[in-house]
Amino acid sequence: MTTIHDSPKTRxxxxxxxxxxxxxxxxxxxxxxxxxxEVRKIVLQxxxxxxxxxxxxxxxxxxVKRLGKGEDRLRVMLAAHMDExxxxxxxxxxxxxxxxxxxxxxxxxxxxxxxxxxWIGREHVPGVIGAKPVHLTTGDEQGTPLSIESLRIDVGxxxxxxxxxxxxxxxxxxxxRVGPSLRAKxxxxxxxxxxxxxxxxxxxxxxxxLAAFTVQEEVGLRGAKVAAYSLDPxxxxxxxxxxxxxxxxxxxxxxxxxNTRLGSGPAIYLADSATLSDPRLVRHLVExxxxxxxxxxxxxxxxxxxxxxxMHKQRQGIPSISVSVPGRYLHxxxxxxxxxxxxxxxALLHSALIRLTPAILQVERDAP
Amino acid sequence: MTDLLPFLKNLISASGLSGxxxxxxxxxxxxxxxxxxEVTVSRVGxxxxxxxGISAEPRPSLLLAAHMDAxxxxxTGINGEFLRxxxxxxxxxxxxxxxxxxxxxxxxLPGLIVQPSAHLxxxxxxxxxxxxxxxxxxxxxxxxxxxxxxxxxxxxxFAQPPFEMAGDVLVGHSxxxxxxxxxxxxxxxxxxxxxxxxxxxxVATSQEEKxxxxxxxxxxxxxxxxxVAIDVTFASSPGSPGHKTFDMGKGPTLGYGPNVHxxxxxxxxxxxxxxxxxxxxxxxPRHSGTDAYALQVAAEGIPTMLVxxxxxxxxxAVEMISMKDITRAGRLLAEFAASxxxxxxxxxxxxx
Numbered sequence: 131m132t133t134i135h136d137s138p139k140t141r142x143x144x145x146x147x148x149x150x151x152x153x154x155x156x157x158x159x160x161x162x163x164x165x166x167x168e169v170r171k172i173v174l175q176x177x178x179x180x181x182x183x184x185x186x187x188x189x190x191x192x193x194v195k196r197l198g199k200g201e202d203r204l205r206v207m208l209a210a211h212m213d214e215x216x217x218x219x220x221x222x223x224x225x226x227x228x229x230x231x232x233x234x235x236x237x238x239x240x241x242x243x244x245x246x247x248x249w250i251g252r253e254h255v256p257g258v259i260g261a262k263p264v265h266l267t268t269g270d271e272q273g274t275p276l277s278i279e280s281l282r283i284d285v286g287x288x289x290x291x292x293x294x295x296x297x298x299x300x301x302x303x304x305x306x307r308v309g310p311s312l313r314a315k316x317x318x319x320x321x322x323x324x325x326x327x328x329x330x331x332x333x334x335x336x337x338x339x340l341a342a343f344t345v346q347e348e349v350g351l352r353g354a355k356v357a358a359y360s361l362d363p364x365x366x367x368x369x370x371x372x373x374x375x376x377x378x379x380x381x382x383x384x385x386x387x388x389n390t391r392l393g394s395g396p397a398i399y400l401a402d403s404a405t406l407s408d409p410r411l412v413r414h415l416v417e418x419x420x421x422x423x424x425x426x427x428x429x430x431x432x433x434x435x436x437x438x439x440x441m442h443k444q445r446q447g448i449p450s451i452s453v454s455v456p457g458r459y460l461h462x463x464x465x466x467x468x469x470x471x472x473x474x475x476x477a478l479l480h481s482a483l484i485r486l487t488p489a490i491l492q493v494e495r496d497a498p
Numbered sequence: 499m500t501d502l503l504p505f506l507k508n509l510i511s512a513s514g515l516s517g518x519x520x521x522x523x524x525x526x527x528x529x530x531x532x533x534x535x536e537v538t539v540s541r542v543g544x545x546x547x548x549x550x551g552i553s554a555e556p557r558p559s560l561l562l563a564a565h566m567d568a569x570x571x572x573x574t575g576i577n578g579e580f581l582r583x584x585x586x587x588x589x590x591x592x593x594x595x596x597x598x599x600x601x602x603x604x605x606x607l608p609g610l611i612v613q614p615s616a617h618l619x620x621x622x623x624x625x626x627x628x629x630x631x632x633x634x635x636x637x638x639x640x641x642x643x644x645x646x647x648x649x650x651x652x653x654x655x656f657a658q659p660p661f662e663m664a665g666d667v668l669v670g671h672s673x674x675x676x677x678x679x680x681x682x683x684x685x686x687x688x689x690x691x692x693x694x695x696x697x698x699x700x701v702a703t704s705q706e707e708k709x710x711x712x713x714x715x716x717x718x719x720x721x722x723x724x725x726v727a728i729d730v731t732f733a734s735s736p737g738s739p740g741h742k743t744f745d746m747g748k749g750p751t752l753g754y755g756p757n758v759h760x761x762x763x764x765x766x767x768x769x770x771x772x773x774x775x776x777x778x779x780x781x782x783p784r785h786s787g788t789d790a791y792a793l794q795v796a797a798e799g800i801p802t803m804l805v806x807x808x809x810x811x812x813x814x815a816v817e818m819i820s821m822k823d824i825t826r827a828g829r830l831l832a833e834f835a836a837s838x839x840x841x842x843x844x845x846x847x848x849x850x
Contacts, residue, residue, distance in 0.1 A: 229736055241613060241627065242596035245814035247658060247669065256661050258669055258818065260811035262737040264590040265787065275627055276592050282736040284810065286818065287747060288665020302661075303598075308608045311638030377614040377634060378577050387617055393640070458636065463596040464610050466638050 142480050143328040145473045150312075152176065153305065153324045153472075157314035160249055160300035162216030163235050163349045166190055167252070169212040169323065173343045176327045191357045192343040198335040202488050207340040207363035207448070208329060208479075209354050209437040210322030210370070211347030214315070215461050217299040219250070219283060228257075228290035230283045232299065236348030242462040244276050250285060251297040257285040301463040310393075312467045318460040319347065321467060322369035325455070325476050334484040347437055351404070354437035358444035364491060365411065365449050368436040369479070371467065372397050372429055372454035389432065390456035393468045395425030396475035399452040402432065404439025408449035410490050410497075415453065418482040424474050429454065449491065453479060499687050500529055502680050503821060506660075506668060509566075509676040513602060513655040515586050516567040516708045519543050526566060526679055526702045533686040534700065540719060543704040544712040549686065551694040553840055559697035560835050561722035561800075562685065563713050563789045564678035565706030565729070568671070569813055571599065571611075571635075571654040579644060581609070581635040583654060587707035591630040593814045598657040601637060603648040608657065609635040658815040665747070666821040673817040675706065677807055677824055678728035684828025689835060696723070696838045706789055713789035717796030723843050724762060726803045726834070727790035728827060730819070731780055733808035744808040747820035749776030750827040753804030757786040757794055761846040762803040766834055775830050780806060801846055805830065 143149075152172075159168040173192050178184055183195040192212075197203075215236030223229045234240070244261035259281050264272075285293055303315035314320070326341055333339040340361040344353035347370075358366060376391040390397040398415050399407050419426040442450035455475045457467040514522030523545050531537050534547040545566070551557050569587025576582070581601065595613040600606050612634050616624040623632050635654060637644055660670030668677075682700050689698065699720050703712030706729075717725060732738055733746035744751050752770070754763055770777045785791055786804055794802040807827050810818040 223736075241592070244590075245593035245597060245811070245816050247661065247816055256663055256669070258811065258816035260735055260816055260818070261590065261593050261814050262735070263732055263812035263814075264588050265812065266732060266738055266742060267590055272590055272592065273626055280737055284735070284818070286663035286665060286667040286669075288667060289663055292664070306608065308638035309643055310640060313608070313610065313638055375615045375618075377612070377618055378580060379618045380614070380620045380632060385618060387615075459596070459610070459612055464598060466610065466636060 143332040156320040162298035163213040166212040194341040207366040209342040210326040228285040247302040318371035321455040351440035355440040358441040366441040368438040368452040374456040394427040397429040404435030407451040411451035515570040545702040547700040553695040558723035561725040566702040599654040671815040681827040685831040688832035710792035714792035725793040729788040730809040731806035735810040751780035755782035759801035
């Protein structure tokens with residue numbers, strides 16, 4: 131395999147205070163599936179000066195082309211979803227009191243909702259999901275999970291008229307750094323969005339980089355499906371964040387179902403419930419990591435899905451894979467990731483893109 | 499005049515779990531000192547602030563008790579990168595997953611209460627809500643970084659920052675019962691420059707959420723003629739039974755039941771009517787669940803009253819309260835203190 135050397139224009143991207151500020155802005159912004167406006171604005175502002183072509187498609191995806199130089203350039207699509215899980219107000223229960231019924235958007239566990247503050251609508255009107263006081267709660271009730279049916283969003287009597295049915299609500303969590311870790315809402319998938327922004331800014335010239343900042347991943351990979359059709363790539367890579375279930379077991383036994391582990395580097399996908407990764411891309415990523423001395427881990431094959439699930443079966447089929455930054459407590463109000471994993475993910479992807487040539491597609495998909 | 503909103507936001511941002519009230523007590527002391535004649539701290543950590551009356555000694559005295567302690571967590575074990583915790587005060591474990599806390603270790607550490615996946619939990623807790631003893635706290639640190647900083651017995655406070663809503667509404671943890679501390683502060687403000695016949699003891703009590711140790715010992719030590727506990731009560735909110743709750747923003751409640759002296763109740767109620775301060779009557783057939791329970795039976799017994807401020811979502815990190823109700827409660831207390839004459843206690847009889 132030929133190695134195309136990095137030109138001065140494509141110096142490797144680094145994560146410094148500037149990139150952390152961008153991640154902070156991205157995670158503090160709200161973009162519940164179907165209303166990705168706030169994140170889209172940040173993305174456009176960041177990538178416009180670097181793109182050969184940028185447009186917003188009919189679903190709201192931001193599609194970006196950054197063309198390389200020379201012959202034999204692979205068209206490589208990189209997708210990161212802009213949307214996050216959250217809520218939608220569905221019924222105004224007590225018009226004077228600011229109390230609303232709501233439903234969830236995406237896979238939110240109802241065990242993390244009571245006692246949480248929210249931002250509602252485009253103006254981030256503050257609200258809360260309360261809970262019945264423990265003093266008025268029986269032991270039986272405390273043994274029963276809280277259901278969406280029993281929970282309400284409360285914006286207070288004074289703001290009753292400032293929100294309405296159909297408004298989205300997101301967790302009101304502000305980004306922070308704690309020791310070696312990053313703590314924020316929506317690290318799934320603002321880590322991917324931030325990574326993709328850096329890759330657009332530092333695109334290697336051996337490929338045509340086709341970046342898709344997608345919508346509606348959390349409600350069925352819908353943005354990626356049409357984005358992959360429009361961009362018509364030869365290879366597609368989803369950049370996402372995947373659960374690190376690396377907590378200790380109650381009895382001290384080894385946790386054998388951790389999915390990924392924090393601090394062990396980017397998670398390379400082999401199989402999830404939506405996609406069987408293209409083995410050539412698995413090999414390419416592993417060889418890149420080993421050649422560059424970048425730590426990596428395999429995501430334990432299992433459930434879950436990324437934009438790759440929609441991309442790999444678009445048109446006549448697109449060899450696809452996913453790479454994720456591991457994150458604990460995704461789809462809850464606060465998630466935790468390691469800065470080192472993000473840095474290593476960006477380094478792995480950039481190095482892997484530089485090493486990509488059309489030769490990769492000239493071997494059989496499942497050649498030994 | 500104390501600007502109550504920023505003061506209360508500071509109060510709930512300070513730690514002060516039951517039995518460990520010093521950080522919040524220092525803020526209260528700083529606010530109260532200029533408003534009173536004398537400030538001391540009791541053996542169990544309650545703050546005693548005396549505003550002297552002008553009648554001849556021995557002067558009757560009114561004790562206003564608002565507990566300053568907050569509910570929270572205490573570390574029971576350390577497992578690699580994670581902490582195990584149990585409660586201080588009453589908590590429904592269902593409101594904990596996803597809550598941010600401050601772990602008061604050798605230094606203050608940001609923590610997050612987390613729920614392990616089902617396969618990591620004991621078989622009897624794999625469905626339904628996860629019990630508190632199976633939840634963990636993640637500080638984001640590696641075990642090597644965490645180990646020297648945290649020990650068993652360290653405390654953890656809720657860390658959700660307070661925020662305002664339109665219409666003078668404040669949201670935050672520990673408004674139970676720092677809101678009542680703010681009400682007593684407003685009362686002291688209202689009493690500035692006024693000549694009272696009675697002494698007034700403003701007391702920020704400790705350990706209410708655990709054992710009422712502050713209220714019972716302060717009442718014994720200060721031996722007031724009358725006592726009023728100020729606390730929060732249940733505001734009407736989703737899921738809470740209507741017959742046990744009171745509208746937020748429609749004034750404080752006046753407690754009525756065995757913990758309350760009916761004569762004092764009547765005097766406060768008549769005063770509220772006369773001043774046109776809105777209120778609701780809160781009947782409490784048994785234990786009021788407040789300092790009033792302890793005050794009433796201190797020493798040889800003290801005629802006791804209870805004023806409460808309606809609050810939504812009690813003992814969660816998003817308690818919600820109307821600032822208006824806090825100032826109403828404060829004004830009612832001030833007017834009650836000012837209304838007390840030297841005959842009041844003699845007129846307080848059990849014969850109707």
